[in-house]
Amino acid sequence: xxxxxxxxxxxxxxxxxxxxxxxxxxxxxxxxxxxxxxxxxxxxxxxxxxxxxxxxxxxxxxxxxxxxxxxxxxxxxxxxxxxxxxxxxxxxxxxxxxxxxxxxxxxxxxxxxxxxxxxxxxxxxxxxxxxxxxxxxxxxxxxxxxxxxxxxxxxxxxxxxxxxxxxxxxxxxxxxxxxxxxxxxxxxxxxxxxxxxxxxxxxxxxxxxxxxxxxxxxxxxxxxxxxxxxxxxxxxxxxxxxxxxxxxxxxxxxxxxxxxxxxxxxxxxxxxxxxxxxxxxxxxxxxxxxxxxxxxxxxxxxxxxxxxxxxxxxxxxxxxxxxxxxxxxxxxxxxxxxxxxxxxxxxxxxxxxxxxxxxxxxxxxxxxxxxxxxxxxxxxxxxxxxxxxxxxxxxxxxxxxxxxxxxxxxxxxxxxxxxxxxxxxxxxxxxxxxxxxxxxxxxxxxxxxxxxxxxxxxxxxxxxxxxxxxxxxxxxxxxxxxxxxxxxxxxxxxxxxxxxxxxxxxxxxxxxxxxxxxxxxxxxxxxxxxxxxxxxxxxxxxxxxxxxxxxxxxxxxxxxxxxx
Amino acid sequence: xxxxxxxxxxxxxxxxxxxxxxxxxxxxxxxxxxxxxxxxxxxxxxxxxxxxxxxxxxxxxxxxxxxxxxxxxxxxxxxxxxxxxxxxxxxxxxxxxxxxxxxxxxxxxxxxxxxxxxxxxxxxxxxxxxxxxxxxxxxxxxxxxxxxxxxxxxxxxxxxxxxxxxxxxxxxxxxxxxxxxxxxxxxxxxxxxxxxxxxxxxxxxxxxxxxxxxxxxxxxxxxxxxxxxxxxxxxxxxxxxxxxxxxxxxxxxxxxxxxxxxxxxxxxxxxxxx
Numbered sequence: 001x002x003x004x005x006x007x008x009x010x011x012x013x014x015x016x017x018x019x020x021x022x023x024x025x026x027x028x029x030x031x032x033x034x035x036x037x038x039x040x041x042x043x044x045x046x047x048x049x050x051x052x053x054x055x056x057x058x059x060x061x062x063x064x065x066x067x068x069x070x071x072x073x074x075x076x077x078x079x080x081x082x083x084x085x086x087x088x089x090x091x092x093x094x095x096x097x098x099x100x101x102x103x104x105x106x107x108x109x110x111x112x113x114x115x116x117x118x119x120x121x122x123x124x125x126x127x128x129x130x131x132x133x134x135x136x137x138x139x140x141x142x143x144x145x146x147x148x149x150x151x152x153x154x155x156x157x158x159x160x161x162x163x164x165x166x167x168x169x170x171x172x173x174x175x176x177x178x179x180x181x182x183x184x185x186x187x188x189x190x191x192x193x194x195x196x197x198x199x200x201x202x203x204x205x206x207x208x209x210x211x212x213x214x215x216x217x218x219x220x221x222x223x224x225x226x227x228x229x230x231x232x233x234x235x236x237x238x239x240x241x242x243x244x245x246x247x248x249x250x251x252x253x254x255x256x257x258x259x260x261x262x263x264x265x266x267x268x269x270x271x272x273x274x275x276x277x278x279x280x281x282x283x284x285x286x287x288x289x290x291x292x293x294x295x296x297x298x299x300x301x302x303x304x305x306x307x308x309x310x311x312x313x314x315x316x317x318x319x320x321x322x323x324x325x326x327x328x329x330x331x332x333x334x335x336x337x338x339x340x341x342x343x344x345x346x347x348x349x350x351x352x353x354x355x356x357x358x359x360x361x362x363x364x365x366x367x368x369x370x371x372x373x374x375x376x377x378x379x380x381x382x383x384x385x386x387x388x389x390x391x392x393x394x395x396x397x398x399x400x401x402x403x404x405x406x407x408x409x410x411x412x413x414x415x416x417x418x419x420x421x422x423x424x425x426x427x428x429x430x431x432x433x434x435x436x437x438x439x440x441x442x443x444x445x446x447x448x449x450x451x452x453x454x455x456x457x458x459x460x461x462x463x464x465x466x467x468x469x470x471x472x473x474x475x476x477x478x479x480x481x482x483x484x485x486x487x488x489x490x491x492x493x494x495x496x497x498x499x500x501x502x503x504x505x506x507x508x509x510x511x512x513x514x515x516x517x518x519x520x521x522x523x524x525x526x527x528x529x530x531x532x533x534x535x536x537x538x539x540x541x542x543x544x545x546x547x548x549x550x551x552x553x554x555x556x557x558x559x560x561x562x563x564x
Numbered sequence: 565x566x567x568x569x570x571x572x573x574x575x576x577x578x579x580x581x582x583x584x585x586x587x588x589x590x591x592x593x594x595x596x597x598x599x600x601x602x603x604x605x606x607x608x609x610x611x612x613x614x615x616x617x618x619x620x621x622x623x624x625x626x627x628x629x630x631x632x633x634x635x636x637x638x639x640x641x642x643x644x645x646x647x648x649x650x651x652x653x654x655x656x657x658x659x660x661x662x663x664x665x666x667x668x669x670x671x672x673x674x675x676x677x678x679x680x681x682x683x684x685x686x687x688x689x690x691x692x693x694x695x696x697x698x699x700x701x702x703x704x705x706x707x708x709x710x711x712x713x714x715x716x717x718x719x720x721x722x723x724x725x726x727x728x729x730x731x732x733x734x735x736x737x738x739x740x741x742x743x744x745x746x747x748x749x750x751x752x753x754x755x756x757x758x759x760x761x762x763x764x765x766x767x768x769x770x771x772x773x774x775x776x777x778x779x780x781x782x783x784x785x786x787x788x789x790x791x792x793x794x795x796x797x798x799x800x801x802x803x804x805x806x807x808x809x810x811x812x813x814x815x816x817x818x819x820x821x822x823x824x825x826x827x828x829x830x831x832x833x834x835x836x837x838x
Contacts (some may be wrong), residue, residue, distance in 0.1 A: 011689045019685050023676035026717060030676070106672040113636045113666040114689050115658055288657055292640040295633075296599040 013120040016111075020128065038493050045496075050143050057147035065151060076237065076251055082144070083243035087173045090133055094177025095184070097129040102283075103185050103294035112291060119284035126178050126280060133177075134170040141166050148254065158253050165249050165265055168272045172242045175275035182283040185294040204347070242271060309333045316429055323414060324422045331398070331426045341394050348386045349434045352379075356442045369524075372446050373517040376456060379442045381510050383435050384463040388502040390434075395427040395471035396498045397489035399555070400479040417556035420476050424552055427468035435460045451529055452520075458537050459513050462544035466505050469548020474498040476555025505547060512540045588650070589614045589741050589772035590635055595644030597630055597796075604630040606796035608644070612774055612789075614740075617767050619787035620776040621817075623825055627796040628776035629669060632745050635774065636666040648741055662690075665734035669745040671726050675719035679710060679729045682718060683736060690737035697736065704732040707758060723750035731759065735766075742766060744775045748782055760786050784817045794825050 031039050064078075102108055102125045111121045145162045148154075237244050249264030283290070313329040320328060335341050356379065399420070439460040443453040478494030489495060516536050523530070590612040597605040605627045612618045622628050633639040634646050637653040637660055646653045648660040673682055680701070687697035705711055708728040713721060718729065727750050734742060742763075748756050763773045763786050777783055783790050784804060791801040800810055807820045 011691060015685070015688050019674065019677070019681075022681060023674050026676040026678075026681075030717065106668070106670065107674070109638055109668065110672040112638055113661060113664075115662045116689065117658070288637060288654070289640055291638065295639060296597075 011116060011120075013117075013123055016116065016120055016124040017127075020124065035493060038496070041496065046139070049139060053140060054143035054147050057144045058150060061148055061151050076247055079247040079250060080237050080243060083169075083246050084241065086137060086141075087169075087241075087243045090137065090170060090173035091176045091180065093133040094129050094174045095180035096177075097133055098125055098178050099181035099184060099294075101125045101129060102181065102287075103291055108291065112288065117284075118287040119280055122178070122280050122284040122287060126174065126276070129177070130170055130174045133174065134167075137166060137170060145250070148250075152254050154254055155256065157258075161253050161261060161265065162250060165246055165268060168265070168268045169242060169246045171272035171276050172268070175272075175279040178279040178283060182279070182286075182290055185290040186286060242268065245271075306333075309336055317425065320422065320425060324418060327419065327422045328426050331423070335430070344393070345390055345430075345434060348390065349438055352382060352386060352438050353441055356438060356445055369521055372448065373521050375446060376442065376448065376452075377510075377514055377517045380439070380456060380459055380513055381506070383438055383460060384467070384506045384509060385503075387431055387435055387463055387467050388499070388506050391427060391431065391467045391471035392495060392499045392502055393490050394486065395423075395431075395468060396475045396495050397480075397486040398423050398427070399472065399475040399559070400481070400483060400489045400494075401486070403479055403481050404484070416560045417552075420472060420552055420556040420559065423475075424468055424472045424548070427472055428464055431464040431468055432461065435464050455516065455529065455533070455537055459509065459540055462540045463506070463509055465541075466509065466544035466547045467502055469544075470501055470505060470551045471498055473548070473551025473553070473555035474501065477551075477558045479559075505544075508543065509540055512536055512543075587614050588612070589616070589648070590618075590774055591645070591647040592631070592634070593645040593647075595631075595634060595641045595646060597627075597634060597639060598642050603796050605634065605641075608793070608796070608798050610791060610798060610801065612741075612772050614772055615767050615770045616788045617763050617773045617786050618775070619783035619790045620774065620793060621778075621780065621783060621790060621821055622776075622793035626793045628793055629745055630796075631793065632666070632743050632774065632776055635741075636664065636743050637661055638666075663739060664741040664743055665737065665739035667730050667734045667742070667744040667747065669749070671730035673718040673721070673726055673729060676717060678717055679714040679721070679725075682729065683714075683733055686733040686736050692737050700736050700738075701732075704735060707762075708732050708755065724752060724755070727751055728755060731762075735762070738771075740771055742771065742773045742775075744773065746777055747775050748777065748779045756782070780817045780821060790817070792821060792824050800824050 102122065108121065108125070112118075142163075145159075149158050149162075237247070245264045245267050249261050249268065252258075252260035252264060309332050310329060313325060313332045316332075317325050317328050402419075402423075436457060439456050440453070442448075443456055448456070474494060474497055478497060480489045480492050480494060483489050483492075516533055519530075519533060588611050590610070592608050592610045595605055595608045596603065608627075608631060620628050620631065630639060634641055635648060635653065637646075637648075637657045640654050649663040651657075651660040651663070653660045673679075674685075677685065683701050683704075684697070687694075687701070692700065705714055708731065710725075710728055710732065713725055714729075718726065721729065727747075731744075731747070734744070747759055751759065760782060763775075766773055767788070775783075775787075787804075789801060789803055790807060792799050792807075800807055802810075804817060804820075807817070807824075810820075810824065
């Protein structure tokens with residue numbers, strides 16, 4: 001008791017920052033010592049992405065610059081849309097990161113039971129979240145600004161200016177994310193939370209629908225169309241939006257108006273400080289209560305709903321033997337009860353479906369084979385890239401997650417290769433459902449004949465087979481032990497290898513499909529399929545089956561030899 | 565190992581209440597905590613005196629961990645009052661936290677820090693002067709036999725190594741109250757003996773230990789008093805001999821535990837006065 005007052009003299013936020021930096025430094029040392037090649041590979045990849053994005057943005061700005069009049073009108077809108085999209089994404093990602101970090105991690109429980117001040121705990125989690133959520137902004141934003149500055153021949157001080165503007169801008173949606181996480185923990189029970197998440201997805205889809213409709217209702221390609229379309233997007237330049245301040249600041253800097261640029265920089269700075277202060281103070285004032293309420297949100301009784309997942313598994317996987325179907329049923333339940341999995345899949349393929357349905361609103365003549373083939377090709381590439389993202393993020397970690405349950409799964413009287421096969425069947429079925437649906441929708445929208453529909457479906461099936469096989473096989477060959485966080489598993493060395501191989505696979509399949517499309521354009525689209533086209537489709541399917549079989553065999557053999 | 569109840573500093577008075585304000589380390593008064601429809605802790609009243617080792621027993625899901633989290637200030641009671649060294653954990657949380665150390669059943673360590681770095685962090689967190697911190701760290705490292713792994717990243721530690729590191733961290737700032745959830749899980753017999761001795765030493769120096777455990781042998785060996793919680797209610801509390809009087813004379817703690825909890829399978833059953 002005597003020492004209480006002395007000990008309550010708070011340790012200060014400096015200590016928490018120091019411990020985070022130390023942990024980060026140890027992580028870097030470990031990575032350099034244990035896997036220097038991985039560090040080099042990541043650095044090369046980041047550089048590759050930066051350069052690719054820079055070249056992409058540069059060519060877009062070049063085209064806009066050539067259309068001198070249009071660019072004067074459009075560029076602020078392009079930036080406006082870019083920054084408003086970033087703002088929403090940053091707010092949501094910060095809300096998710098902070099909620100997990102502040103109310104779910106064991107570290108928070110530890111810090112809350114220590115004499116650390118609540119505002120310091122909130123602040124450190126807020127900074128951490130800003131750090132993790134803003135790297136993507138830098139990854140995309142830096143080449144974007146660089147490309148624009150390069151074409152506009154802006155002075156050198158533009159570069160530090162826009163970096164500072166970006167960093168300050170990130171804090172505003174970050175603070176809103178913190179407030180959102182606090183609000184959810186304080187006032188939303190789990191049932192309401194799930195409802196709100198579904199509502200958010202529906203609202204997001206509605207927003208995209210509205211954007212597509214805004215495009216659709218405009219008259220044919222012309223200056224009138226551009227004017228009307230931009231009028232629909234007027235809101236992105238609203239003076240109350242932080243994204244509009246950043247856009248105005250960047251535009252002023254590009255136009256070499258330092259006074260105006262600094263004015264917007266200070267507006268962003270003032271708002272970043274104000275919202276950060278407000279969010280940290282409000283959250284920390286009730287942190288204990290919010291943590292207590294969030295901790296009490298668990299323990300749902302799911303018994304009454306298990307029949308639905310059991311029935312679903314029985315219907316979808318009727319061809320799988322009973323014992324293996326039990327393993328799949330577990331995976332189905334995990335998938336359905338993990339909102340990050342089904343929500344991400346729903347969002348990605350939902351967006352693709354909305355886009356596909358709205359294809360006719362694009363002012364192109366779809367009666368001509370040229371456009372039909374081009375759009376089909378782009379659709380197929382988009383489907384396969386989204387599939388690659390999904391399998392890398394969610395299918396790859398499946399075997400790693402199973403390593404903790406090897407005391408049970410590993411001792412089942414079933415060969416390890418069959419366990420691997422069940423994972424493959426599960427991944428293949430889920431990805432087939434999504435990919436085939438979107439491909440059929442695309443073919444129907446483009447009014448493609450049944451023979452070509454069959455070709456496209458075959459390529460989609462090949463993508464599902466190859467990508468699912470790769471993700472499960474590489475996941476079994478390079479598993480991550482003792483890690484329950486799927487994001488961390490997916491971002492590890494094995495996940496990176498899988499992603500690279502998946503992208504290579506998609507490139508090969510897309511090249512094959514591109515070849516088919518090119519031949520159809522050259523020799524006529526309406527006629528029956530020739531032998532060579534059928535041959536290419538069969539080759540794509542065989543290639544996919546071969547890749548999947550090889551990956552699964554390597555993975556299964558490794559698991560069989562592995563000691564747990 | 566077992567201290568006589570009358571030993572100075574043990575603080576034992578033979579009932580749930582009865583300490584004067586200055587001698588009460590932990591006080592729960594009519595505390596209720598609900599998780600949705602489930603009542604995890606139901607009208608719990610309990611006092612733990614200074615210099616006392618209190619063992620909290622109960623079947624799985626009885627409310628032991630929830631009670632410990634309530635005392636640690638991680639959970640807020642829906643009704644009732646929780647005090648640590650006289651500080652209300654809901655209102656004066658930081659004053660209460662400065663007095664206690666909490667070791668959860670699944671201990672937390674920063675994966676990318678070494679054990680030594682983590683102990684350094686804890687020492688700074690509790691403002692232990694650097695000289696004292698070094699001296700205490702060296703002593704705890706020797707006592708818990710941590711020298712071989714202390715400079716490795718904690719991500720590679722076994723459960724026992726983690727438990728030893730967390731225990732050392734908890735004791736580093738010499739807390740007045742030690743809250744510990746399942747202290748012996750994953751420890752080797754030598755460390756179990758060490759921890760038991762350490763609890764006794766803490767109690768002798770006037771500090772309190774509040775532990776939840778399923779290891780009845782440990783409770784029997786070191787606890788001054790034992791509380792049995794079932795369906796969120798304290799169904800019995802007292803010394804081993806007092807519990808025997810309620811249960812079966814000459815019985816082991818295991819038999820008493822099974823007898824008392826078997827009689828309370830109905831959560832709505834009337835609570836035996838503790």
